[in-house]
Amino acid sequence: MLLIECPWCGPRDESEFAYSGEAHIVRPLTPEELTDEEWADYLFCRRNTRGDHLEQWCHASGCRRYFNVQRDTVTYRIKSVYKPGEPPPGDRP
Amino acid sequence: MQKYSFLSLARNALTYHENWQRAWRSPDPKPGYDVVIVGGGGHGLATAYYLVKEHRVGSVAVLEKGYVGGGNTGRNTEIVRSNYLWDEAAHIYEFSLKLWEGLTQQINFNLMFSQRGLLSLGHTLQDLRDIQRRINANLLNGIDSEFLTPEQIKEMVPAIDVSPRARYPILGASLQRRGGTARHDALAWGLARAADSVGVDVIHNCEVTGIRREGGAVTGVDTSRGFIKAGKVGCVTAGNSGVLASMAGMRLPLESRPLQAWVSQPLKPILDVVVMSNAVHAYISQTDRGELLCGAGVDSYNGYGQRGSPATLEHAIAAIIEMFPRFSRVRMLRQWAGTVDTCPDACPIIGLTPVKGLYFNCGWGTGGYKSTPGSGWVFAYTIAQNRPHRLNEPFSLERFATGHLIDEHGAAGVAH
Ligand SMILES: Cc1cc2nc3c(=O)[nH]c(=O)nc-3n(C[C@H](O)[C@H](O)[C@H](O)COP(=O)(O)OP(=O)(O)OC[C@H]3O[C@@H](n4cnc5c(N)ncnc54)[C@H](O)[C@@H]3O)c2cc1C
Ligand SMILES: [Zn+2]
Numbered sequence: 417m418l419l420i421e422c423p424w425c426g427p428r429d430e431s432e433f434a435y436s437g438e439a440h441i442v443r444p445l446t447p448e449e450l451t452d453e454e455w456a457d458y459l460f461c462r463r464n465t466r467g468d469h470l471e472q473w474c475h476a477s478g479c480r481r482y483f484n485v486q487r488d489t490v491t492y493r494i495k496s497v498y499k500p501g502e503p504p505p506g507d508r509p
Numbered sequence: 510m511q512k513y514s515f516l517s518l519a520r521n522a523l524t525y526h527e528n529w530q531r532a533w534r535s536p537d538p539k540p541g542y543d544v545v546i547v548g549g550g551g552h553g554l555a556t557a558y559y560l561v562k563e564h565r566v567g568s569v570a571v572l573e574k575g576y577v578g579g580g581n582t583g584r585n586t587e588i589v590r591s592n593y594l595w596d597e598a599a600h601i602y603e604f605s606l607k608l609w610e611g612l613t614q615q616i617n618f619n620l621m622f623s624q625r626g627l628l629s630l631g632h633t634l635q636d637l638r639d640i641q642r643r644i645n646a647n648l649l650n651g652i653d654s655e656f657l658t659p660e661q662i663k664e665m666v667p668a669i670d671v672s673p674r675a676r677y678p679i680l681g682a683s684l685q686r687r688g689g690t691a692r693h694d695a696l697a698w699g700l701a702r703a704a705d706s707v708g709v710d711v712i713h714n715c716e717v718t719g720i721r722r723e724g725g726a727v728t729g730v731d732t733s734r735g736f737i738k739a740g741k742v743g744c745v746t747a748g749n750s751g752v753l754a755s756m757a758g759m760r761l762p763l764e765s766r767p768l769q770a771w772v773s774q775p776l777k778p779i780l781d782v783v784v785m786s787n788a789v790h791a792y793i794s795q796t797d798r799g800e801l802l803c804g805a806g807v808d809s810y811n812g813y814g815q816r817g818s819p820a821t822l823e824h825a826i827a828a829i830i831e832m833f834p835r836f837s838r839v840r841m842l843r844q845w846a847g848t849v850d851t852c853p854d855a856c857p858i859i860g861l862t863p864v865k866g867l868y869f870n871c872g873w874g875t876g877g878y879k880s881t882p883g884s885g886w887v888f889a890y891t892i893a894q895n896r897p898h899r900l901n902e903p904f905s906l907e908r909f910a911t912g913h914l915i916d917e918h919g920a921a922g923v924a925h
Binding site for chain 1: 760813814820
């Protein structure tokens, strides 16, 4: 069971949260200029990282706000939590 | 290969079963192969077997980072069926079910394939409409499928609670009589032995760490046991497919999630069909050893740890106890999880890639055990002919760009 620290409410049980997928995916500003392949990549392809993964969670049964989590997908250890708009930890391509 | 038969059993009994041959060799990797298959699960082993058997490919190796069947092949809940909704899916799963029906004989290994019948329960009016629709679609595709009323369900499964006051009232079910279970270890071992017997090198403890390419074509793989040259490479690594894809500079529409199962202490026979429920995300059967074998829905977040979330487990157990109140005091024996490669439309990806000589077979997610022989068969065809077979053509990677998704969430959404 994960213990997730909501930036607003503090540490809570995993069952209070909803997972919302990979973080920092930006919707293309000009979809009409993309090829079908580029659009498919935005829509469907994911990093699916084995290791440190940046992901969104929503405190669904609490304050109902979204935030970002850096979590190791092999050990499930949560390394950091940060609010939307804050920069992700570490270097990222 | 030493043939397994009543006679060989009797003969070996005379020597106290001390002279059985190893089921398959464990060779060191050769410097190169015509085809290298990455991943020694059922799908990889079946692919290698059919590559030699059906397509006469000269030299084939299966590289497995751990041991054969240590991935999802040896972790699933063993459900085999073909009652999928859409034509594309129905065709490939039915093709696979037909192969299952002759597989024990073909590979001379008792897979304990038991077509004991499989019930999919409906708990709401909408469930019933979906079930009727799927039954009709199945019948049009020549797949056996029938509707059962709550009374008929109760007759078949006396332990189930069909009273209208149940937490998840049971309003009806679809039944596929040809569906059932097969022992998953037997499938892994039987296919490893069959592949070995036609000359495939099944290599354990050999992790692929890189896919080498030159001028857009694959040349071989780097492994924990050195570089291995390959004319063609087929990746069949289920939950780790994204990792393999990134070695070749590709991105896939997959997310790797934990999927859990568990068994109870052994009981006397009480349940002789498979019962599943999409709505409550739980399914149950009884093994020949007497254990209740149950599975949950897929976990909500990505994870490669082969460990699941207790919340998901608890939800599935609660649902099963609601449906089978008398199981509430049965003790759980073991629980485990696998890493499944979930695809946005709950259908696999089988086919060519932008890299010449590199092929992927993945995305089977929560339900690829049943398709193991069929998947291996079409993937072997695809690799040998360098083009998809009619059956796997709809399952290309391109479908995400063309928009021709095959939405099997209704029939496959829950695990199995
Ligand atoms: C709990 C659970 C219940 C399930 N229940 C059902 C069910 O009832 N019915 C059903 O039809 N399906 C079910 N499934 C799904 C089914 O098990 C899988 O879809 C299927 O077994 C996939 O087979 P595979 O051969 O592709 O993968 P796997 O058996 O996972 O084989 C992939 C292999 O690749 C190896 N590998 C990974 N990376 C590397 C590398 N870099 N180098 C070398 N080797 C590597 C792994 O070690 C692994 O052995 C279930 C799955 C789980 C986890
Ligand atoms: Zn909160």
